[in-house]
Amino acid sequence: MTKKYTLLLFTIILAFGTFLPQERGNASSGSVTISTDTVNVRSGPGLSYPNIFTVKRGEQYQIVKEKDDWIEIKLSLGQTGWVVNWLVTKDDESNSGTEETTTTEMGKVNADTINIREEPYVSSSIVGKLTNGTDVSIISKQNKWLKINFSGIKGWVRAEFIDTQSENDSQKESVTGATGTVTADSLTVRSDSSLNSSIVGTVSQDQQFTILDEKYNWVKIEYESGSFGWVSGLFLEKTTASTQEKQALKTTTVTILHNGTNIRKEADAQSEVVALGDEGDQFTVKSIVNDWYEIQLKNGTTGYVAGWIVSNNGSNPQIHKGGAESYLKNKTIILDPGHGGGDNGTTGTNGTLEKDLTLRTARLLYGKLRAAGANVYLTRDTDTFISLPSRVYAATANSADAFISLHYDSSLDRSSRGMTGYYFYDYQKGLADSLYTSTIAQTDLSGRGVRFGDFHVIRENSQKAALIELGYLSNPQEEMTLNSSVFQENAASGLYDGLARYFKNN
Numbered sequence: 001m002t003k004k005y006t007l008l009l010f011t012i013i014l015a016f017g018t019f020l021p022q023e024r025g026n027a028s029s030g031s032v033t034i035s036t037d038t039v040n041v042r043s044g045p046g047l048s049y050p051n052i053f054t055v056k057r058g059e060q061y062q063i064v065k066e067k068d069d070w071i072e073i074k075l076s077l078g079q080t081g082w083v084v085n086w087l088v089t090k091d092d093e094s095n096s097g098t099e100e101t102t103t104t105e106m107g108k109v110n111a112d113t114i115n116i117r118e119e120p121y122v123s124s125s126i127v128g129k130l131t132n133g134t135d136v137s138i139i140s141k142q143n144k145w146l147k148i149n150f151s152g153i154k155g156w157v158r159a160e161f162i163d164t165q166s167e168n169d170s171q172k173e174s175v176t177g178a179t180g181t182v183t184a185d186s187l188t189v190r191s192d193s194s195l196n197s198s199i200v201g202t203v204s205q206d207q208q209f210t211i212l213d214e215k216y217n218w219v220k221i222e223y224e225s226g227s228f229g230w231v232s233g234l235f236l237e238k239t240t241a242s243t244q245e246k247q248a249l250k251t252t253t254v255t256i257l258h259n260g261t262n263i264r265k266e267a268d269a270q271s272e273v274v275a276l277g278d279e280g281d282q283f284t285v286k287s288i289v290n291d292w293y294e295i296q297l298k299n300g301t302t303g304y305v306a307g308w309i310v311s312n313n314g315s316n317p318q319i320h321k322g323g324a325e326s327y328l329k330n331k332t333i334i335l336d337p338g339h340g341g342g343d344n345g346t347t348g349t350n351g352t353l354e355k356d357l358t359l360r361t362a363r364l365l366y367g368k369l370r371a372a373g374a375n376v377y378l379t380r381d382t383d384t385f386i387s388l389p390s391r392v393y394a395a396t397a398n399s400a401d402a403f404i405s406l407h408y409d410s411s412l413d414r415s416s417r418g419m420t421g422y423y424f425y426d427y428q429k430g431l432a433d434s435l436y437t438s439t440i441a442q443t444d445l446s447g448r449g450v451r452f453g454d455f456h457v458i459r460e461n462s463q464k465a466a467l468i469e470l471g472y473l474s475n476p477q478e479e480m481t482l483n484s485s486v487f488q489e490n491a492a493s494g495l496y497d498g499l500a501r502y503f504k505n506n
Contacts, residue, residue, distance in 0.1 A: 032088040041081035045070035107162040116155035120145035180236035189229035193218035262367030263303040267292035329373035336405040337362040341385025346410035348473035364492035403465035418446030422453030422467040432466035434502035439494030
């Protein structure tokens with residue numbers, strides 16, 4: 001009889017065991033906003049899980065649960081997925097992203113077609129659509145969403161797709177050209193003119209912004225391209241339009257301080273590089289946008305150069321960089337583009353030379369780090385041969401805070417693909433992990449993990465050092481990807497973010 005009961009119990013466990021709840025992380029609430037251009041959503045909380053979706057900057061999603069460095073978010077049609085937590089921003093925890101303020105404003109749709117959703121999340125059900133120019137009544141506001149009423153249909157739409165009366169007033173205000181300069185070390189940007197509204201960003205001392213609107217002691221600014229928010233006017237020093245004009249006339253040219261300085265399409269360290277400047281080059285200044293100079297290029301077009309990596313030839317004070325990049329400021333970083341000269345490294349199936357690609361990546365990363373105020377050195381900045389001991393010596397002689405050796409991989413198996421991070425000593429593993437994780441997240445390349453590697457430049461290095469293989473040139477499809485401008489920019493951005501995250505945590 002005992003055996004029969006035991007058998008029955010075992011059968012019940014087999015039948016229902018798989019339906020027992022599995023703990024995947026801590027349940028959570030609230031929402032997150034995507035804080036970089038694109039973020040990969042994976043099927044599980046780790047880089048080994050496949051990508052199932054891509055989300056974009058500014059989109060907001062409900063949090064399902066959290067596990068380690070990963071957050072599970074609710075997607076459309078009941079799906080969920082996982083994103084790394086340093087690529088998103090949690091909405092203000094004081095109100096869990098749910099504070100709703102009432103209003104009686106009118107608004108007008110400024111996009112071709114927009115969706116009306118049941119709840120203020122992009123994953124929520126669509127209850128209707130609106131077309132360009134449609135007038136709507138705004139019932140309330142919540143973070144970056146507006147609750148509207150149109151012909152009896154009530155629902156939520158993204159705030160950037162609705163022009164409100166207050167925004168029209170802001171545009172009139174901006175015509176005066178008044179600007180404000182941040183006087184605090186760091187100043188919080190909020191979604192509305194209230195301490196109870198959610199935090200959407202930060203700005204730093206000496207940054208300048210056009211004043212779009214004012215309410216009591218609050219000022220509305222465009223703190224990032226296309227992103228608006230409110231800061232305390234108590235920490236913003238106003239400058240009149242006439243004063244700005246006089247200042248602009250003082251600085252007529254700027255001089256490049258370093259070879260290979262990136263000149264970008266927009267006033268943003270992540271913008272496309274349109275030209276390179278060398279030490280001693282001089283350019284005429286057309287305008288000043290925040291901390292960037294718009295300069296006249298030799299071909300007649302214009303570009304932007306960061307004000308803190310050039311010297312101005314007028315009587316204006318020198319621009320200095322502040323902000324989130326403070327984790328990189330004054331850090332000494334050695335970038336080691338692998339191979340060079342007679343050493344080509346590996347050769348891709350379509351003829352790509354590893355030595356050329358490593359230098360290309362290093363130069364992009366160099367520009368980003370210099371713009372953040374880091375002291376950056378390249379072991380080579382031309383197609384020359386540098387011995388392995390000389391590369392290591394550059395790290396030791398400069399007491400480097402980080403040494404990064406950049407390479408591209410090869411295999412007899414042409415299907416091999418993906419990125420690998422290497423370290424030799426335990427004290428180097430943290431740097432390799434951070435660089436690898438951030439770059440994988442930014443580039444969408446397959447991940448092969450971080451592992452021990454017996455390479456001279458990290459084995460003989462007494463500094464924090466890592467060697468990164470950024471993909472396989474022996475794989476024809478991956479070679480095309482690695483050569484693309486999009487990948488190169490994303491790889492440099494990933495390495496940049498990985499370094500900032502490493503210094504932030506160490």
